[in-house]
Amino acid sequence: MDDMLNLAMALLAFLVLTAFLAILVIHVPRTDLIVVIGVTVLLAAYDLYTSFKPRR
Numbered sequence: 001m002d003d004m005l006n007l008a009m010a011l012l013a014f015l016v017l018t019a020f021l022a023i024l025v026i027h028v029p030r031t032d033l034i035v036v037i038g039v040t041v042l043l044a045a046y047d048l049y050t051s052f053k054p055r056r
Contacts, residue, residue, distance in 0.1 A: 014048055
């Protein structure tokens, strides 16, 4: 139960981060900013994946 709550909170935080950065991209559509934000979202998604994947 506690693991599911941690996963739900992490997903919520990731969605809020992504929404905030999407608003920034919409209002400031610069190519370099889009690349940096894309890398940021990919790094956050990778961190989320590695934090919750089953350990061997």
